[in-house]
Amino acid sequence: QVHLVESGGGLVRAGSSLRLSCVASGRTFNVDGMGWFRQAPGKEREFVAAIRWSSGRAYYADSVRGRFTISKDNAKNTVYLQMNSLGPEDTAKYHCAASTGTFLDDHRSYDYWGQGTQVTVSS
Numbered sequence: 001q002v003h004l005v006e007s008g009g010g011l012v013r014a015g016s017s018l019r020l021s022c023v024a025s026g027r028t029f030n031v032d033g034m035g036w037f038r039q040a041p042g043k044e045r046e047f048v049a050a051i052r053w054s055s056g057r058a059y060y061a062d063s064v065r066g067r068f069t070i071s072k073d074n075a076k077n078t079v080y081l082q083m084n085s086l087g088p089e090d091t092a093k094y095h096c097a098a099s100t101g102t103f104l105d106d107h108r109s110y111d112y113w114g115q116g117t118q119v120t121v122s123s
Helices: none
Strands: 003-006 010-011 017-024 033-041 046-052 056-058 068-073 078-083 094-097 110-113 118-123
Touching: 003 094, 003 110, 017 033, 017 094, 017 118, 033 078, 046 068, 046 078, 046 094, 056 068
Parallel strands: 010 118
Antiparallel strands: 003 017, 017 078, 033 046, 033 094, 046 056, 068 078, 094 110, 094 118
């Protein structure tokens, strides 16, 4: 089992920044991909960004590319999501996920999920 704990969400004004953190623990040796997904009320879960532990290669949704940056600290088993220029459209619950699979922009590749952290952006 892999346990994921997110933090860093909050209520901010449009144009602000937030940094989300996700700490992984447990049997992480099989995990190579870490991703962030978000889900707003009444909407489907949406891929945001992902990164590979081994190579550091990052992947982004078009909607966040250039505003969000995903990074990792292997020593701390932690993945970060730096979110800049936030807008009301970014309001959602953000979930961290761990993958042993291939296609990191597909939620079906993920085996473990955190409880999520709420991000609310006011206009």
